[in-house]
Amino acid sequence: MKALLDTHVWLWLQTAPERLTGEARELVEDASNDLFLSAASAWEIAIKYALGKLPLPEPPDRYVPSRLALSGTTPLPLDQRHALHVAALPPHHRDPFDRLLVAQAQLEGLLLVTADKQFGAYEVRIVDVT
Secondary structure: OEEEEOHHHHHHHHHOHHHOOHHHHHHHHOOOOEEEEEHHHHHHHHHHHHOOOOOOOOOHHHHHHHHHHHHOEEEEOOOHHHHHHHHHOOOOOOOHHHHHHHHHHHHHOOEEEEOOHHHHHOOOOEEEOO
């Protein structure tokens, strides 16, 4: 199975994996599944770190790549197709990072792993971590 991890889910996987429950925990622990972290999430992490809203043990340019490798998560690049698809999405969610994740999940056929209930309003397969 191929799954796109929402930013908070990926961060929990690094620092508090016990927050993941049920199906989400099984999904991330199964080595046969392909886990992805969007470039949009890396961007969100970098912005929140720079604003002092996300403490990390090291700067994001070291933290994110090292933790991607440790967690077996593959970086998912953003391309114009993803960015432009956001215009076709209904306005259920105002967060631009989350809208990009929905666009990527739809276009790449990925399961979206999240605790954000607003994603349920979109045509995207979801695994709820709560």
